[in-house]
Amino acid sequence: MVGFKDFDRRQAVVAGLGGLFMLTADNASAQAQANLTFWTVRLNTPELSAALKAILNDFEAQNPGIKIKHEPVSGNLVYPKFLTAIRGQTMPDIAEAYSYHPLQFAAADQMEPMDDIIELWKGNGLLADIFSEYAYKKFLWRDHYWGVPYNLDIRPIYYRKDLLEAKGLKPPRNWDEFQAAAIALNDPANGVFGVVFPAGNFHIAQHFYMSFMFQAGGSILDKDGNLVFGTTAKDANVKALTYLTDFATKHKVTPPGIASYNTDEPHTLYVQGRAAFGFGTGGLISRLMKENPALAEKTGILEVLEGPAGPSGKLTAAFYNPMFVWKHSPAKDAAKTFVKWFVQPGRLERLYQAVPGQHWPIFKRDINTDRVKSNRLLKEALDNVVPYSTDFAYPGFGRPEMGVIDGEKMFAAPVNEVVVGAKTPEKAVLDAHEAMKKVFSS
Amino acid sequence: MFLQRRARFAYFLVLPSLAVITLLDILPIIESVVVSLQNQNMGRSNPEAFVGFAHYSRALFEEPTFWTSLWKTVIWTAFSVAGAYLVALGLALLLNMDIWGRTLFRALFLVPWVIPDVATALLWKWLYGDEFGVINFLLTKVGIINKPVLWLSDPLMAMPAVVLVQIWKLYPVMFVVLLAALQNVPKELTESAVIDGAGVMQRFRFVTFPFIKATSIILTLLASIWTFQAFDIVYLLTGGGPAGATKILPTLVYDKAFWGLEMGYASAISLLMLLCLLVISVAYLTIYRTQGLQADEARA
Numbered sequence: 181m182v183g184f185k186d187f188d189r190r191q192a193v194v195a196g197l198g199g200l201f202m203l204t205a206d207n208a209s210a211q212a213q214a215n216l217t218f219w220t221v222r223l224n225t226p227e228l229s230a231a232l233k234a235i236l237n238d239f240e241a242q243n244p245g246i247k248i249k250h251e252p253v254s255g256n257l258v259y260p261k262f263l264t265a266i267r268g269q270t271m272p273d274i275a276e277a278y279s280y281h282p283l284q285f286a287a288a289d290q291m292e293p294m295d296d297i298i299e300l301w302k303g304n305g306l307l308a309d310i311f312s313e314y315a316y317k318k319f320l321w322r323d324h325y326w327g328v329p330y331n332l333d334i335r336p337i338y339y340r341k342d343l344l345e346a347k348g349l350k351p352p353r354n355w356d357e358f359q360a361a362a363i364a365l366n367d368p369a370n371g372v373f374g375v376v377f378p379a380g381n382f383h384i385a386q387h388f389y390m391s392f393m394f395q396a397g398g399s400i401l402d403k404d405g406n407l408v409f410g411t412t413a414k415d416a417n418v419k420a421l422t423y424l425t426d427f428a429t430k431h432k433v434t435p436p437g438i439a440s441y442n443t444d445e446p447h448t449l450y451v452q453g454r455a456a457f458g459f460g461t462g463g464l465i466s467r468l469m470k471e472n473p474a475l476a477e478k479t480g481i482l483e484v485l486e487g488p489a490g491p492s493g494k495l496t497a498a499f500y501n502p503m504f505v506w507k508h509s510p511a512k513d514a515a516k517t518f519v520k521w522f523v524q525p526g527r528l529e530r531l532y533q534a535v536p537g538q539h540w541p542i543f544k545r546d547i548n549t550d551r552v553k554s555n556r557l558l559k560e561a562l563d564n565v566v567p568y569s570t571d572f573a574y575p576g577f578g579r580p581e582m583g584v585i586d587g588e589k590m591f592a593a594p595v596n597e598v599v600v601g602a603k604t605p606e607k608a609v610l611d612a613h614e615a616m617k618k619v620f621s622s
Numbered sequence: 623m624f625l626q627r628r629a630r631f632a633y634f635l636v637l638p639s640l641a642v643i644t645l646l647d648i649l650p651i652i653e654s655v656v657v658s659l660q661n662q663n664m665g666r667s668n669p670e671a672f673v674g675f676a677h678y679s680r681a682l683f684e685e686p687t688f689w690t691s692l693w694k695t696v697i698w699t700a701f702s703v704a705g706a707y708l709v710a711l712g713l714a715l716l717l718n719m720d721i722w723g724r725t726l727f728r729a730l731f732l733v734p735w736v737i738p739d740v741a742t743a744l745l746w747k748w749l750y751g752d753e754f755g756v757i758n759f760l761l762t763k764v765g766i767i768n769k770p771v772l773w774l775s776d777p778l779m780a781m782p783a784v785v786l787v788q789i790w791k792l793y794p795v796m797f798v799v800l801l802a803a804l805q806n807v808p809k810e811l812t813e814s815a816v817i818d819g820a821g822v823m824q825r826f827r828f829v830t831f832p833f834i835k836a837t838s839i840i841l842t843l844l845a846s847i848w849t850f851q852a853f854d855i856v857y858l859l860t861g862g863g864p865a866g867a868t869k870i871l872p873t874l875v876y877d878k879a880f881w882g883l884e885m886g887y888a889s890a891i892s893l894l895m896l897l898c899l900l901v902i903s904v905a906y907l908t909i910y911r912t913q914g915l916q917a918d919e920a921r922a
Contacts, residue, residue: 209772243714256700259879259880259881259883260880261883263879263883297839380775380864381860381861381863381865381866390827426896435752435753436752436769436770436772436775437751437752437753437770437775438775439772439775439863440773440775440780440863440864441859445751445753449753449754452754453751498881578824583883584883587877587880587881588881588882589877589881593865593866596863597864597865597866598864599864600775600776600777600864600865602777602864602865603865618881
């Protein structure tokens, strides 16, 4: 065995030079290699992570100079994690997260503009292939695009075809028909509620209110981005809130405890066959397929309802989730190379297959796949919901303040307060408007 | 000289602890004070703009939210700590007796303590569910109720419901400490009291309780501090609802800091919370010292 004492000075010098050479060589190879950190918020279940891993392997095989380190971020810790990273300047090179993150982080001067990618998409026709212009214009703020959409998250209404048929009813197409059907199908003796929706003090509650808001002709912002929730849009927003909460307070066709419901409770009740109409996310499709395939056969996805605003207001809330690049990333070009590669038609098919319905493509050409054609619920969601999907700021475009308004659940509060009888719809809307006004003036 | 050297060595030995405390406690508090005096709206590009006491003024005088949340926090803390103390004391008294299965029960009663808060919240959410909750199911089965109790959906029921969960979470640590304190009560004293004809309540009041009083004060002080700043259980069970019925200060701070991105305002509220805790702690310690002095005088 050779010990240190066996080395003479010459050997030590040679070993030292050798080590130095190896270090230099390693550094040189590191310079050629771009190492990117990719934070994900919405792709962290075991199925989705596995699908993402395969996609990332493909990327690395096609781009040998770039390595991606995937780091999942818990949905509950998104803001603490990102804000700590901003403060410590340890942001990831690339991230995918919730709708308003790019604008909020751009307002904090942390984001790299993505104008070049939008320009590229304009040139190669991809931009025109995206379902809705709100998908990318929501990231436009102060003349720059701060993120690009990669995924669509929908909010459909599921219904029981068999129960409707038994009553001789057709799938409702407008507010009046929907209300009449929910009342007609409410069957407490058999444990079936007319409609189940989340009205707890959670983010999901405001998503469905938003759909009805648009259908009533209301909104939070006007087309110039001004706050109109409790001013010019007040009457429509009150009408929408009254219509939605009446199912619980006046018609009493919902479960009595919806004021504490988050996303899972309506899903569970629907999957158990205890709701004629269920408000949910796209993820309910895979739950139905997995947990109650027989009920999946009896389920339909309602076409977006027409409300008092008529055909122009036939819209539903949905969220075009973004990818964005950190301004101080040492490998911004490589990060953008990855984003350009990742957001392309057909590229994320593995994600869609992993959890059917939970994630939706943003490109129209992605709908003609066998996966969609062979799954009736996916097809119905695509025909009846996706084309009508729009976002919070409609009819305006990006405002960083909307992240706070959404984050602090400022329009979930009215739903929750009216359902428990703490406020009238008008008072709830006016109070929420005052809270929102403070965000815009802060 | 020797003593001086000993003192220097003692200071040297506490240096690592002092460094850790400075790094993990004192520096963050100083940083919080600085942040609370700045704009620190992370959604803006000038977060470090000095705003003086504007955030404190907003919390204390301009928005009622701080005061309503403070009141709810006081209720949440008082009932949780009092409930947990009573449960812990009852169980400790019971398991201090020579009963069958004592060791097994002592271990079982510690289970809630080792379950993480998030799992606790999910477990209770399932128990409290209106349509598929175990509690409503059992109450209906035995005929106590004929329609579900809205544990988390009724503004009047939500606070008692979350308090019950906190009691469940908090009592084991109190139980362990009280049990240890009870084992220090001299048996001869209890036996003498029995011979003198003292009843159960008299024995507890005049023999047992004086021995566990100091422990109880410290224990309830610590439990109050933990509960005053507890966040996970309420946030996960109710999100602060329904209609703000469970909007305690930690949930307000979290919403303002991490959803509202108003770090400055959230820091100001946190420091006001710290002030409240200091007031509680000083009051408790004053009582503790007074009691200690009285005990010393009695012994003298």
